[in-house]
Every structure is written in C-alpha cells, then in structure tokens.
Amino acid sequence: MSNNLLAGKVGIISGALDEKSIAWKVALKAHAEGARFVLTNAPLAMRMGEINKLSEQCEAPIIPADATSMEDLEKLFTGAQEHLGGKLDFVLHSIGMSTNIRKGKHYGELNYEWFLKTLDVSALSFHKMMAVAEKQDALNEWGSVVALSYIAAQRVFPDYTDMSQAKAVLESIARNYGYRLGKQKRVRVNTISQSPTKTTAGTGVGGFDAFYDYADKMSPLGNAPAEACADYCISLFSDLTRYVTMQNLMHDGGFSSTGISEDIVETITKLNS
Numbered sequence: 392m393s394n395n396l397l398a399g400k401v402g403i404i405s406g407a408l409d410e411k412s413i414a415w416k417v418a419l420k421a422h423a424e425g426a427r428f429v430l431t432n433a434p435l436a437m438r439m440g441e442i443n444k445l446s447e448q449c450e451a452p453i454i455p456a457d458a459t460s461m462e463d464l465e466k467l468f469t470g471a472q473e474h475l476g477g478k479l480d481f482v483l484h485s486i487g488m489s490t491n492i493r494k495g496k497h498y499g500e501l502n503y504e505w506f507l508k509t510l511d512v513s514a515l516s517f518h519k520m521m522a523v524a525e526k527q528d529a530l531n532e533w534g535s536v537v538a539l540s541y542i543a544a545q546r547v548f549p550d551y552t553d554m555s556q557a558k559a560v561l562e563s564i565a566r567n568y569g570y571r572l573g574k575q576k577r578v579r580v581n582t583i584s585q586s587p588t589k590t591t592a593g594t595g596v597g598g599f600d601a602f603y604d605y606a607d608k609m610s611p612l613g614n615a616p617a618e619a620c621a622d623y624c625i626s627l628f629s630d631l632t633r634y635v636t637m638q639n640l641m642h643d644g645g646f647s648s649t650g651i652s653e654d655i656v657e658t659i660t661k662l663n664s
C-alpha cells in the first residue's frame with residue numbers, strides 16, 4: 392500500500408546487490424512511495440548484473456561508485472543531481488564488508504590491513520558521502536541521511552570481529568555529522584540498528600544461523616524482516632520524522648531491551664534435562 396510519503400522527493404540509494412539486500416527493498420518501497428532516485432554500488436558488485444533488474448523496475452539509473460573513493464563519490468553526487476534535476480532529499484548508506492569476516496579470522500588474529508579496509512568501506516565511506524554532499528551543497532533543507540548498523544556496536548558478538556568497531560564508528564559519525572548538517576541545513580542523520588537479516592553480508596558472518604535464531608527467540612516481536620527495515624527507512628526519509636536526528640534507532644523486535652526471554656529459558660531447560 393502506498394501513501395505517497397515520498398512524493399516529489401529525490402535521493403541516492405546505495406548497496407542493492409540482489410533481491411535479498413535491505414537496500415533493494417528500500418528502493419522498491421521508495422519508488423512505490425513516489426520518490427525518484429539514483430542507485431549506486433561498487434563497480435565490482437555491478438558485474439553480477441542483478442541491479443539492472445531493480446533499475447528497470449524503479450526507473451532509476453545506476454551510477455557505479457566505490458564508496459571509499461572520493462573521486463567516485465564526487466561523480467556520484469554530481470551525476471545524481473544532474474539526473475534528478477536538483478539537490479537531494481535523502482541518501483541511504485547500506486554498505487558493509489569485512490575481509491577478516493570473509494576469511495574467517497578470529498578476533499585475536501585480525502589482519503590489520505583488512506581491518507583498515509573494513510573501517511574504510513563500512514564506516515568512513517559514510518563520512519565521505521556526507522563530506523562530498525556538504526562540499527557540493529547537494530542536500531535540500533530538511534533532508535535525511537540514513538545508514539544501517541548492528542547491535543554489535545554496543546554488545547559483543549564474537550564472530551562479528553572488526554565489523555563491531557566499524558559499526559561503532561558509523562554510529563559516531565551519524566551523531567557528529569548529524570550535528571554539523573543539522574546546524575548547516577536542517578538535515579537529519581541517523582543509523583538504524585537492524586535485526587540479523589538473511590542477506591549476502593549477513594549470512595557471511597560465522598555462526599549466522601545460530602545468532603539469527605537466538606535473536607529471534609530473544610525478541611518479543613521476533614527478528615525484524617528486511618521489508619520492515621525498508622519501511623522504517625521510508626519513514627525516516629519522509630516529512631513525518633523531521634526532528635529525529637543523531638540517533639541510533641533500534642529496529643530489532645525488542646531484542647536490545649530483553650534480558651532473557653521465555654523461549655530461551657525453555658530451550659536451555661530442555662537442553663539441561
């Protein structure tokens with residue numbers, strides 16, 4: 392059901408790799424709500440070609456950009472404004488990657504070059520996007536910038552290794568750039584801390600199925616699906632949330648406020664008996 396929440400709004404959506412991607416669902420919903428936008432992803436991801444389907448469905452052009460490259464990001468923001476005919480109302484940062492996780496390195500044996508790459512791709516890229524937007528004065532007043540985070544920024548999830556630090560930096564960047572863009576342009580900046588979700592990035596984390604099930608059992612509402620995360624993004628891009636900024640917003644079915652659930656008690660009791 393569409394409510395035209397984003398009618399007349401224009402923006403950039405990064406990170407749609409395939410149909411499972413959270414950004415993919417955000418793009419479909421943003422289109423349904425009347426937004427026009429440009430899609431972007433790393434040139435390497437483009438080769439899979441999946442994003443072309445989404446581009447057709449949403450009538451959204453694709454501008455490839457490695458989110459760690461200032462040069463690419465400059466071209467992305469210039470190109471998006473040219474195509475969309477003016478400044479932007481919303482930007483979605485939906486980007487994460489850790490070679491340490493991909494290669495199964497445990498926390499004590501992290502490769503530091505990869506660690507720096509994790510921070511660059513998954514966190515500094517968020518700063519870079521906003522720095523480019525600021526330099527180009529690319530955002531409209533009352534615009535909205537959103538990035539996706541995970542609760543490993545606050546709590547320990549051993550297999551999430553260096554991504555935990557990346558998410559902590561990402562959330563800090565949202566607060567600090569949120570202050571700056573709020574003062575300059577009344578633009579809001581937030582992170583959404585999403586439940587474990589079965590996507591390429593998500594399922595790449597060791598023990599994913601176990602912590603997916605654990606989070607599901609711990610959350611009174613169950614894990615928040617990707618579609619619901621997309622709905623939350625749309626609400627943050629809309630004019631209904633104009634004074635929400637510099638926040639890390641939990642979108643986790645209640646996981647982060649639950650100490651222990653009846654489901655977990657039951658499971659452990661059964662295991663012990």
Ligand SMILES: NC(=O)c1ccc[n+]([C@@H]2O[C@H](COP(=O)([O-])OP(=O)(O)OC[C@H]3O[C@@H](n4cnc5c(N)ncnc54)[C@H](O)[C@@H]3O)[C@@H](O)[C@H]2O)c1
Binds near residue numbers: 591
């Ligand atoms: N899946 C989960 O369990 C979960 C939970 C909480 C938060 N998140 C976050 O949601 C965001 C989206 O991930 P997803 O779960 O939809 O997985 P996904 O694998 O579909 O998306 C990750 C995207 O990052 C892109 N990317 C990687 N390196 C890049 C670079 N250098 N430049 C530009 N793009 C690059 C990939 O191409 C891909 O499209 C990530 O920030 C992720 O950490 C995911």
